[in-house]
Amino acid sequence: MDALELSDFERAARAELPAATWDFVQGGSGAERTLAANRARFAHCRLRPRTMVDVSTTDQRLTLLGSPLETPIGIAPMAYHQLLHPEGEVATARAAGRAGALMVAGIFASRTLESIAAAATGPLWLQLYWLRRRDVLAALVERAESAGYRALVLTVDAPRIGRRLRDARNGFAIPPHVRAVNVDQAVMAASHRAAHGSSGIADHAREQFDPTLTWADLAWLRERTALPIVLKGVLTAEDARLAAEHGVDAVLVSNHGGRQLDGALPSLAALPEVAAAVPPNLPVLLDGGVRTGTDAALAIALGARAVLIGRPALWGLAVDGEDGVARVLDLLKSELDDTLALLGRPRLADLDPTAVTPLP
Numbered sequence: 001m002d003a004l005e006l007s008d009f010e011r012a013a014r015a016e017l018p019a020a021t022w023d024f025v026q027g028g029s030g031a032e033r034t035l036a037a038n039r040a041r042f043a044h045c046r047l048r049p050r051t052m053v054d055v056s057t058t059d060q061r062l063t064l065l066g067s068p069l070e071t072p073i074g075i076a077p078m079a080y081h082q083l084l085h086p087e088g089e090v091a092t093a094r095a096a097g098r099a100g101a102l103m104v105a106g107i108f109a110s111r112t113l114e115s116i117a118a119a120a121t122g123p124l125w126l127q128l129y130w131l132r133r134r135d136v137l138a139a140l141v142e143r144a145e146s147a148g149y150r151a152l153v154l155t156v157d158a159p160r161i162g163r164r165l166r167d168a169r170n171g172f173a174i175p176p177h178v179r180a181v182n183v184d185q186a187v188m189a190a191s192h193r194a195a196h197g198s199s200g201i202a203d204h205a206r207e208q209f210d211p212t213l214t215w216a217d218l219a220w221l222r223e224r225t226a227l228p229i230v231l232k233g234v235l236t237a238e239d240a241r242l243a244a245e246h247g248v249d250a251v252l253v254s255n256h257g258g259r260q261l262d263g264a265l266p267s268l269a270a271l272p273e274v275a276a277a278v279p280p281n282l283p284v285l286l287d288g289g290v291r292t293g294t295d296a297a298l299a300i301a302l303g304a305r306a307v308l309i310g311r312p313a314l315w316g317l318a319v320d321g322e323d324g325v326a327r328v329l330d331l332l333k334s335e336l337d338d339t340l341a342l343l344g345r346p347r348l349a350d351l352d353p354t355a356v357t358p359l360p
Contacts, residue, residue, distance in 0.1 A: 001319060006291050006312045009328055013084075013315035020170040021083055024201075025314050028258035029162030034266065035258030038289030041266040045298050045356050050344030058340040059347045060333065064283060064306055065151055065228045065249060067123035070100025072348060073296050073332045075325075076257075076287045076308035077127030077153060077232075079108035082178045084318040087111075090119040092317060095325030097121030099333065104153050104308065107140065108180035108188075117147040125151040127232065129158060130213040134220070136184055141225050143182070152225060153252065154218075157233025159211035161202045162260040173200030218246050230285070233260075235270040237277035240284075250283040250305075257288055257310050268299060272353075275303025293335025297343065301351040 003009055014022055028035030060071050075096050082088035089111040096103035097120050104125045105116050117124055126144040131137055141152065166172075173194035174180075180188045191204035221229060228249035234240050235255060243251050253271050255264045267288030275284045286299045287308040296307045309332070316324035340346050345355060 003327060003331065006315070006328065006331065009312065009315040009319055009324065013318040016318045017084070020172050023166035023170055024083070024172055025311060027164050027166035028262065029164050029260060030262030032258060032262065034255050034262050034264050037266040038255070038258055038268070039291065041268040042289055042291075042295045042298060044359050045268070046359060047294070047298070047301075047339075047343055048355055048357055049342060053344035053346065055341040055344060055346045057346060058337045060336055060340065062306065062348055064102065064123075065230075067102070067150055069102055069123065069306070071329070071333050071336070072300060072304075072306040073099075073290070073293070073329065073336065074102030074306060074308045075104060075313045075329075076254075076310040077104040077106040077125075077155075078310055078314060079106045079180065080110045080174060080178050081314070081317060082110035083174075084314050085321045087321055089116045091322035092313060092325050093117075093120040093122075093124065094322045095313075095316070095329060098322075098326045099329035101329055102306065102308075105149075107183065108191075109182060110178050110180065113140070113143050113149070113182050114147050117149065124149045125153050125230065127153040127155060129155050130210045130217070131187070131208050132210045133184070133187060133208070136187060137221075138224055140182060141221070141227075145225060145227060149227065151228040151230055151249070152221070153230040153232050154221065155232045155256075156213065157235075157254070157256055157260050158205070158209060159213065160209060161205035162256070162262065164199065164202065164259060167199035167201060168197055171196050171198065215242055215246050218248070222247065234274055235265050235267075237273040240274040240277040244278045244282055248282075250285060251278065252285045252287065252308070253304070254287045268302065271299060271302050271304060293332045293337070294339045296332065296336050297339045297351060298356055300348055301353060301355040303353075 089109045093116045126149045171194045174191045191200045230250040232252040234251045283305040286304040290307045299307045316328035
């Protein structure tokens with residue numbers, strides 16, 4: 001496959017996957033307005049290139065929470081990579097390492113935390129949902145520290161799962177051969193139960209996600225780890241300020257890829273107010289709708305330190321396993337290099353709001 005843009009991987013992945021699995025990967029919540037808005041917001045921005053700048057060398061390296069990275073484009077947390085490829089998260093981790101990119105493993109990974117860490121040559125973070133079973137969370141935190149994970153990413157926009165109509169129409173459930181192997185199987189049982197008009201994912205979340213999570217609960221997590229804590233799902237300046245006040249180490253501007261509150265702000269639209277609300281030394285990341293290296297440059301210019309991709313990594317995984325994910329990341333890195341050069345801002349530090357203007 002001679003892919004020149006991410007849409008080539010998208011088409012090839014759709015041809016590879018069963019329809020219900022494709023809908024699980026691609027779908028959003030409700031009418032999928034936020035899903036569409038994530039992409040549309042990038043199209044609403046234009047770049048302001050500078051000329052007569054030495055761009056013979058470009059540099060997209062950075063350090064994030066103490067970890068050096070070759071690129072600001074990493075992989076967002078997603079569950080059940082074995083739905084796409086037998087090697088699952090192990091293949092994804094190898095590909096991220098080849099690219100010098102960050103990978104955030106999901107709490108519902110289909111490979112063990114230890115096997116993912118053994119395959120990784122780059123930084124790994126672990127994402128958590130706030131479960132009713134705090135003993136399960138505590139055990140995961142301990143395992144992540146022992147395995148060498150470098151940060152915890154707490155998803156805070158999912159007190160319950162959004163109305164994902166594609167999954168409900170398909171009666172989607174996780175097949176028996178794919179399991180969230182890092183979590184007690186009694187906790188995960190509902191995710192494997194299919195029912196007409198519902199989904200195992202939604203049923204599992206209703207049973208196991210704790211909707212009482214508040215800012216005060218962060219103290220419980222902080223007491224159990226020395227790892228940096230990143231909050232994922234921040235879309236407002238108000239919550240960004242509270243995150244900083246409660247001592248988090250980074251925030252991730254995210255609307256869950258359009259899979260939670262339909263009609264929520266697109267991530268790129270929320271980014272400037274979040275970035276302006278936190279101290280300059282508190283990193284802000286973004287996910288949601290990034291499909292090109294130019295998208296990454298736009299987000300960084302508007303205040304992100306790094307961006308994470310979700311669905312495109314899964315497309316690459318479905319098409320060609322580790323090599324497919326590596327090619328997705330290499331394509332994005334190459335596009336970002338081109339953008340830095342043609343924009344006349346050859347280093348990430350050169351990207352600031354003066355590089356972007358909205359369409360009238």
